[in-house]
Amino acid sequence: MFLRRQLLIASALALTSNARAQSDPWAELRTGAAIVLLRHAIAPGTGDPANFAVSDCSTQRNLSAQGIAQAGRIGTLFRKNGVAQAQVFSSQWCRCIDTAKGLGLGPVEPQPLLNSFFGSPEDGRPQTQALRAWMTGLPPGRPVVLVTHQVNITGLTSIVPANGELLFVTAGAADPLTVIGRVAVE
Template sequence: MRSPHTFTLQRFTPLRFVFICALVLAAAIPSTRAAELSEADLLKRIAQGGVVLMVRHAQTVSGIGDPPGFDLAKCATQRNLDARGRDQARALGSRLARAGVRPTRVLSSAWCRCKDTAQLAFGSYTVLPELNSFFEDRRTEPAQTAALRERLGRLATTDIEVWVTHQVNIQALAGVSPAMGETVVLAAGQPVRVLGRLAQPVP
């Protein structure tokens, strides 16, 4: 007959051990979101500079990822903004302009839903490949995230950069999974520090 202790040890599988270790490590690592600002204070902080606004592209038509065989050079083959998303993008630009936020640079993923968000919100943008989605191919994630972390680390204290990108990219860099149209604000420098989040703009 097995003792209760033997039964407990047999149930303590390698998978459970890994899970428990992950919980312990998570508790030991300080959260990058511990000191998030209120939205009003966050807008004032953004206007001061030394920040990156990581914007998840605005609302799209329903779906996950992109249709099979999509082509970055052909927007019609991709999952794109719907009418609400286009209004969201315009509302984001208006909200930041009213708060006195004038971006130094607007950078975007090459996906059309990101470029359209950037264009509608800010009027112009430059494509930065490191912001491209790696949803379909995670092998590029470490290099892309490292490049963004390095860029954040050397951002000038007067700069306000906007990075229009995808959920997976924001999650990898900032540990945050935003809704479409939501903005995650990062402080310049290292380590990566989340100052707060701007909710989806209401058109």
């Protein structure tokens, strides 16, 4: 009897877990149950120049013409999937701000926790932990898009995303961050 009960419980948990894994990430986003982590659109190169200043776009890697067009295509993809407006947060880097604005989903709010730590990897762990805590505190019920960098997304998910790739994640306070979907936009 005890073994049978354990098997029933295990089966129910497996079905629940499997249903979540097969859920529509766009539907989860529309209800605010998932958050999109978006790596900025195409910006040729790696890292930033030695004279980098966050307040001066001329000192940074910026979106190419392809990147600008890619950001627009990503915004179109959101709208085709029923997300016409979202709460959009972005790294303060110009390539992220420009990607976020190019989505056309609403006002863009700079969020320093989304800033790259590529040049200072020692900041990665504490910044990632602070970002994770901030994400769990976001108010539910509204689509949220976070535009950031490869190192930040990899720090949160262990996934190395392509430029313009979306990762749909759930971020409950008591649960580990879970990737429930990925979409790459060329």
